[in-house]
Amino acid sequence: MRIETSAGPAEIDIARPAKKPPAFLLLLTHGSGGGVDAKDLLAVRDSALESGGAVVLVTQPYRVAGRRAPGKADVQDxxxxxxxxxxxxKFRGVPLIQGGRSNGARVACRTAVAAQAKGVVALSFPLHPPGKPEKSRREELLDVGDIPVVVVNGARDPFGIPDPADATEVKVIPGQAHSYRAGFDDIAATVTPWLLRWSA
Structure with a gap:
């Protein structure tokens, strides 16, 4: 399904829980050059569905247009x-949680207050460009105010790992870099109890 935006069309894929109305709505999006088929995103999607939420995977306009770079942050946001x-x-009256991996995690953090999100899932949050820790993006994590944020990063991520004080929870997956090759059960185990608070 396509949604027209000021930056061009986006594409969404909606999944709903099987047996009852959704307890929450989770929007997830991809990293700069990736897609919504990333295994960590799918692990979170599956966890959310099992927890009673509806999940919308969002392919942002720049990726629909075939570009790898997201362009200006204000246009993307x-x-x-x-x-x-x-x-x-389509989902009135249910809490919104938003998230993504890498650049998508940045978008979710930057827009959380404006979107009135109840929480943020940040996968592989890119704390700084590789080798440039002085160019920290920590403020994007802090700009969410009182909105809870769960961060999941690989222990070998060259983009850095947020400090535990910068989010509600920071989970580090041993042996993994920016793109995960394993640890998907750990990702689900971290996110599931956090999502279940919206299913009570």
Whole structure:
């Protein structure tokens, strides 16, 4: 399904829990050059569905257009908020949680307050460009205010690992880099109890 935004069309894939109305709505998106088929995103999707939530995987406009780089943050964030507005019309009255991996995690953090999200799932949050710790993006994690954020990063991520004080929870997956090759059960185990609070 396509959603028109000020940055061009986005694509969404909706999955709903099998037996009852969703307890929450989770929007997830990809990293800069990736897609919504990343295994860590799918692990979180499956966890959310089992926890009673509806999940929308979002392919952002720049990827639909075939570009790998997201472009200006303000343009990307504006489009994301337009996507949220459109999707919320389909899921009225349920809490919104948003998240993504890498660049998608940054978008989810930057827009969390404006979107009135109840929580953020940040996979492989890129704390800084590789080899440039002085160019920290820590403020994006802190800009969420009181909104709880769960961060999952690989122990060998060259983009850095957020400090435990920078989020509600920071889980480090041993042996993994920025793109996970394993540890998907650990990701699900970290996210599941956090999501279940919205299913009570």
């Amino acid at each position: 504006a489009a994301w908020l337009e996507i949220i507005t459109a999707v919320r019309r």
